[in-house]
Amino acid sequence: MARNFFVGGNWKCNGTAEEVKKIVNTLNEAQVPSQDVVEVVVSPPYVFLPMVKSILRPDFYVAAQNCWVKKGGAFTGEVSAEMLVNLDIPWVILGHSERRALLNETNEFVGDKVAYALAQGLKVIACVGETLEQRESGSTMDVVAAQTKAIADRVSNWSDVVIAYEPVWAIGTGKVASPAQAQEVHDELRKWLAKNVSADVAATTRIIYGGSVNGGNCKELGGQADVDGFLVGGASLKPEFIDIIKAAEVKKGA
């Protein structure tokens, strides 16, 4: 059951050209485990993608933070999956909770985006996760299952999909899910995939955790059986992102 550890850095809507170059320089100089131990993907804002791709070390990859739901055309302000493919951008993050909440992206819309991006040849980091209110009312798994189902209904090949479980209450709040809370949802999600998609997809699909991951909490989180890596926000802009990448070593020999 080979699920290579995956660490994504979601830079969100941050950075100047100078700051972005500085972050890339730090990454380029870092000593990290090899690609067969950890896959590293950083996601700058659209405007910086070509620059980051051109200066980033070749063993790290780039992701866009979003793309349009279908073929490009008269959709002012959008960027299409075809354009990302054209620029050799291999990955895209879809369904981030900030887009779901602030831009009203529904489960179905996110599912359509995931299917369209995969069909164009992109690899997808698909985000799911519950709000605090939903967790407190006991509906975490219903919410996460409904978000995942909207993807499963539209996607048949899961080999280019990474699921990011990002509880909304843990994003940017400093309030990280406990290792047990993360493991519980990851385990349930894997069981959901086994039941509703296939045993093979459940065993091979990486489920990564996001929400206030930092250099201090990454090892314990990464040590959980069903946590296959991270999607990191704030800490991915800082040198401690290197420590988070190195947390992949907890899986060695596991």
Ligand SMILES: O=C(CO)COP(=O)(O)O
């Ligand atoms: O949203 C996130 C990654 O996509 C997590 O953000 P923080 O790591 O800043 O909590």
